[in-house]
Amino acid sequence: MSIWSSIFGPRPGAANPIDIRPSGLLMDADGWFYEESLDSKCPLRTIRIQQDRPGDWYVRNTNCSIAELNDRAHAAEVLAFFTGSFRWLKFEREAENGRGPDAIKIIGTFLDGDGAECASNLGYVDPIVASKLGDQDVDRLWGRIRCIRPPGSGRRPNFCLRYDILVELDEKLFGDDLTLDARLGDFLPAAR
Numbered sequence: 001m002s003i004w005s006s007i008f009g010p011r012p013g014a015a016n017p018i019d020i021r022p023s024g025l026l027m028d029a030d031g032w033f034y035e036e037s038l039d040s041k042c043p044l045r046t047i048r049i050q051q052d053r054p055g056d057w058y059v060r061n062t063n064c065s066i067a068e069l070n071d072r073a074h075a076a077e078v079l080a081f082f083t084g085s086f087r088w089l090k091f092e093r094e095a096e097n098g099r100g101p102d103a104i105k106i107i108g109t110f111l112d113g114d115g116a117e118c119a120s121n122l123g124y125v126d127p128i129v130a131s132k133l134g135d136q137d138v139d140r141l142w143g144r145i146r147c148i149r150p151p152g153s154g155r156r157p158n159f160c161l162r163y164d165i166l167v168e169l170d171e172k173l174f175g176d177d178l179t180l181d182a183r184l185g186d187f188l189p190a191a192r
Contacts, residue, residue, distance in 0.1 A: 031053065036048070046149045058166065060164075065161070069160075074121050082159055087148070088143075092105045093105075100127065105123075106143065146162045
């Protein structure tokens with residue numbers, strides 16, 4: 001055993017690392033799509049997730065992390081989410097929790113081992129990102145999971161989840177009733 005293994009390796013008698021297996025592929029006729037695959041190039045057992053849902057969405061923030069994901073206060077809920085299958089994220093406003101008026105709670109929905117639908121409190125949207133989403137309706141937001149990684153067997157095992165925040169496009173934004181009358185030689189006004 002090297003000195004680094006003795007310092008940073010697992011504690012004697014520590015539990016085995018959590019084994020998370022890819023859930024596979026789920027699709028339906030309404031446009032919902034979910035697929036998991038194990039990243040064979042990554043030694044950390046990272047699972048890549050591809051998700052899509054009906055509607056027109058654009059990426060607002062990318063590669064986000066969950067604040068307080070590894071907080072001991074909701075460790076059991078986080079463990080249940082990571083060991084579940086077919087995981088999705090949704091957002092809820094939670095202004096009255098002492099975290100500020102723009103706080104957004106992240107709820108993870110999943111299927112447990114018996115196939116029952118469950119929900120867990122995973123943590124919060126990063127406060128800096130949440131402050132920029134202060135006027136945004138959270139019902140028009142979606143958290144698309146990019147990848148998850150279970151904790152290893154080190155001294156400080158941490159769960160890892162990366163996601164993108166997507167916003168649903170407003171139907172009125174690109175309406176068909178817009179007409180543009182332009183003639184040769186016309187110029188658009190300069191941006192200020």
